Amino acid sequence: MKSFNGKALRWEWRDGVIELTLDREPGNEIGTAMLEELEQFVAAFPALIPETAVCIISSNRKHGFSAGADLRELYQSAAQLSEKERLAGVRAFIERIHAVFNAIDAAPFTTIAAVHGVCFGGGFELALTCDIIIADKMARFAFPELRLGLIPGFGGIPRLKRDLGNAFIRDLLLTGRSVNASRGQSAGLVAQLAAEGEAMRIARATAAQIVKFDAVTRAAAKKFIKPIPHEELGREIDLFCELFARPAVMAALKKFAESTDAMPYLP
Amino acid sequence: MRTLEQTTQEVLDLASKHFNVPASSLAPEDDFFKKLGIDSLQTLEMLSRLENHFGIELPDYEVQGVSDFRTLASRIQSRL
Numbered sequence: 001m002k003s004f005n006g007k008a009l010r011w012e013w014r015d016g017v018i019e020l021t022l023d024r025e026p027g028n029e030i031g032t033a034m035l036e037e038l039e040q041f042v043a044a045f046p047a048l049i050p051e052t053a054v055c056i057i058s059s060n061r062k063h064g065f066s067a068g069a070d071l072r073e074l075y076q077s078a079a080q081l082s083e084k085e086r087l088a089g090v091r092a093f094i095e096r097i098h099a100v101f102n103a104i105d106a107a108p109f110t111t112i113a114a115v116h117g118v119c120f121g122g123g124f125e126l127a128l129t130c131d132i133i134i135a136d137k138m139a140r141f142a143f144p145e146l147r148l149g150l151i152p153g154f155g156g157i158p159r160l161k162r163d164l165g166n167a168f169i170r171d172l173l174l175t176g177r178s179v180n181a182s183r184g185q186s187a188g189l190v191a192q193l194a195a196e197g198e199a200m201r202i203a204r205a206t207a208a209q210i211v212k213f214d215a216v217t218r219a220a221a222k223k224f225i226k227p228i229p230h231e232e233l234g235r236e237i238d239l240f241c242e243l244f245a246r247p248a249v250m251a252a253l254k255k256f257a258e259s260t261d262a263m264p265y266l267p
Numbered sequence: 268m269r270t271l272e273q274t275t276q277e278v279l280d281l282a283s284k285h286f287n288v289p290a291s292s293l294a295p296e297d298d299f300f301k302k303l304g305i306d307s308l309q310t311l312e313m314l315s316r317l318e319n320h321f322g323i324e325l326p327d328y329e330v331q332g333v334s335d336f337r338t339l340a341s342r343i344q345s346r347l
Contacts, residue, residue, distance in 0.1 A: 063308050118308065138315045142327075177326040180315050 001044045008034040011041060016053040016211045017204075018109075023060040030122040030154075031070025035096060042103040049108055053215065054207040057130060058114040058200050065115045065139070066123025069154070075253040083245070091241050097122075097154050098233060105129040105159070106228055108219035110210050114203035115139045116196075120178070125154035128163075131222060134203045135181035136194040142178035148252040153240035158232035164188050269347060274321075275340035281316055282336070295337035317343060 002013040008024040020041060022028040059065045078086045104111060104126075113130035120142045127133055127141075135141075143152045151157065151173070160169045168187045172179065184190035194202045210218070243249065269277075275295050283290040286303045293302060305313065310330070317339075318325055323346040333339050 118311065137319055138312060140311055140315060175326060175328065177328060178311065178314075179324065180318050182319065183324055 001040075001047060004037075004040065004044070006037040006040070008037045009041070013048065013052065016051060017207045018048060018052055018055040020055055020057045021060050022057070022066060026061070027063055027067035027118060028059055028061050028065065028123060029067055029070035029073070030097070030126070031073040032093075034070070035093070035100065038100045038104075039096070042100050045103065045107065052109040053211040053213075053218070054110045054112060055107065056112045056114055056200070056203045056207055057126070058203065059116065062117070064117025064123070065113070065119040066126060067118050068121025068123045068144075071148070071253055072257045075250070075257040078250065078253070087241060087245055090244050091237070094153050094237050094240060098237060101125065101129045101155050102228055102230075102233070105155075105226070106223075108215075108222070110207075110218060110222065112203045112206060114199040115141075115181070115190075116199050120144055121152060121156075122154045125152055125156040125159070128156055128159040131226065132191045132206065133184075133189060134192045134194055134199050134206065135184060135190045136196050136199040137181055138196050139181040139184070139190075139199070140178040141172075141181075141184055141189065142176065143172050144176045144178075146173065146176045148256065149246060149249040150243050151236070151240055153236065153244075155233050155236065158229040158236060160189075161232070162227070162229055269344070271340060271344050274344050274347070275337055277320065278317065278336050278340045278343065281320055282313065285313070285316055293336065295340070296335055298334045299336055299339065300334055321347065323347065 004011050009020060009022050011018050011020040024034055028034065078089065081089060110132070111130040112132045112134060113127035115127055115133060115135040116139055119127055119139055121144055124141050124143060143156060145152050157169065157173065164187055181190050181193055185193050192202060279293045279295070280290060282288065282299060282303060283293055286305065288303055299305070314325055314327065314330065321343055323343065325343060325346060329342045330339060333342065
């Protein structure tokens with residue numbers, strides 16, 4: 001399927017490059033709708049891979065790449081369930097997310113995240129599945145999960161550990177603070193900085209360069225340099241689910257869900 | 268090295284420019300949420316502009332509870 005137009009995202013293939021655009025109001029929150037369409041994207045890989053050199057993932061939402069997991073949906077669906085059902089449901093959701101993110105991470109074509117604005121939590125974790133992050137100077141990255149009594153559950157910490165120094169990761173995780181793209185670049189998270197609004201243009205120019213290279217060599221080089229940390233990803237799922245079982249988490253989710261700010265992103 | 272007064276003025280000038288509010292209408296003791304009409308996302312945007320302008324990092328928790336330009340400027344000053 002070379003093109004797709006869904007409720008949460010769309011993709012278009014042209015000349016060896018897929019442009020996957022996240023476009024779900026208000027901030028590309030990753031809930032069941034986004035997950036289902038990401039699963040459709042991954043299901044299309046067998047047809048797409050033979051003719052694809054690069055995939056650029058970007059956002060059409062003004063305020064940023066993605067605000068992370070759809071916490072309102074998570075709270076509303078979890079609140080109606082028994083504790084046992086809630087925990088089983090969360091584990092099932094997280095396992096589906098990991099399957100999709102692992103597939104994107106391991107895709108034989110090169111992946112580029114073109115990031116602007118807010119790139120938080122699960123959205124940050126989606127960007128981390130990509131080989132190259134190109135971010136404009138107004139992009140901000142954060143793992144605010146500790147504010148909810150959780151750790152990032154979509155594979156973020158194992159992927160950050162794969163790429164960056166532990167001191168920076170500890171700062172991000174243990175303070176929940178956001179960092180700008182310049183800081184991200186100095187830490188090794190952001191490969192290329194763009195002027196405000198220019199991340200997509202630079203991502204396309206980068207894709208045009210990558211398309212020139214032999215597909216077999218490109219895929220082999222990527223597999224060699226970018227192992228998937230399966231064991232740690234599995235442990236992350238277990239720890240996330242263990243923490244989610246604590247009453248404080250539902251209380252924090254309730255507070256978030258009931259906030260009147262459209263997107264309450266300050267600590 | 269900037270003085271706090273210089274830093275405060277630069278904060279006001281940045282806010283005026285990026286949120287299309289006349290500079291003459293902004294004062295150091297003003298509540299920037301109310302004066303600029305911004306929400307938490309736009310506050311993050313302002314944080315990015317301030318960090319890029321001053322060449323510093325200003326963690327979000329440093330602005331927790333801060334709502335006036337002068338106090339914001341003092342947080343920035345301590346990182347210059």
